Amino acid sequence: MTDLTRRAFGVLLAGTAAAAMIPASARAEAMLSSLELLAPSSPGSGYDQLARAVQGVLQSKGLVSAVEVVNVAGGGGTVGLAQFVTTRPRKPTALIVGFALVGGVLSTQSAVTLKDVTPIARLMGDVDAIVVPASSDIKTLADLVAKLKENPGAVSWAGGSIGGVDHVTAGLFAKAAGVDPTAINYVVHAGGGEVLASVLGGHATVGISGYEEFRAQVDSGDLRALAVSGETRIEGVDVPTFKESGIDLAVQNWRGIVANPRMKDADRDALTAAIAEMVKSPEWAEALKTRGWIDSYQPADEFGAFLTEETTRIGQALKDAGVL
CATH class of the missing domain: 3.40.190.150 (Bordetella uptake gene, domain 1)
Known part of the structure; x- marks a missing residue:
């Protein structure tokens, strides 16, 4: 390599290094x-x-x-x-x-x-899930529908905020099941953590919230998931959708x-x-x-x-x- 070639190569390397530093500097500032x-x-x-x-x-x-x-x-x-x-x-x-x-x-x-x-x-x-304690006599979504039709006020729902996806889904579920949505006994909670505690503590008949907020307790057997609100099942989760269980409804958060x-x-x-x-x-x-x-x-x-x-x-x- 001649001296001229070495100098040209050195300039090229320096220029390349400087060019590489500019976007890195810009990224750091941004x-x-x-x-x-x-x-x-x-x-x-x-x-x-x-x-x-x-x-x-x-x-x-x-x-x-x-x-x-x-x-x-x-x-x-x-x-x-x-x-x-x-x-x-x-x-x-x-x-x-x-x-x-x-x-x-x-x-x-x-x-x-x-x-x-x-x-x-x-x-x-994500999608909501309706869950019950493992000890509940409600085994399927059909059992829940039967109880709602018998006495909607006797079924207490632990869910999130007024007007939130849990509240809307519970109301639309009742309507799709042929029950007056204004007659359901919906109990407002500040978030999924409180909903979970309420259901596990036996203070509500059913809980409704995002499936992930119940997943650990469903996996452990402390809760039973009756159905999820999406168009399709959650991948890897053996829980039917509302539609599979006879309720023509799908809601996604x-x-x-x-x-x-x-x-x-x-x-x-x-x-x-x-x-x-x-x-x-x-x-x-x-x-x-x-x-x-x-x-x-x-x-x-x-x-x-x-x-x-x-x-x-x-x-x-x-x-x-x-x-x-």
């Missing part, structure tokens, strides 16, 4: 150093589970340096929503949202709505993430980019598989349009279920 992720419900709930799954993947992939999950329960998520929108945050802040929060806003006529936040992405979907309206443009863009990278990662795919969640990712623009359409659809479902 990456969020911290994020507060608010779950508008109690620990153990579906919102909380999603928040902690997002926290784990963002941190393990180095997409956000530090993610703190904060729980604010109450009002079907509207307490957390109001706090999220009206409080000036100390650092970049995001909120987990879902079907239940849309229903909570409608049923409580909340002054703060999802029009007051900035959509980032829809992330996943969904959850996503939104940004605080006061978030700086650069921070919002960094969060959007981090979430877009997260959902493509093997770690996120594993999180979905482990929890039995359905991949329902939508980027910001699509998610914003979906929220507008979903507000109308859920409003009608609340009327059909006798909630509004």
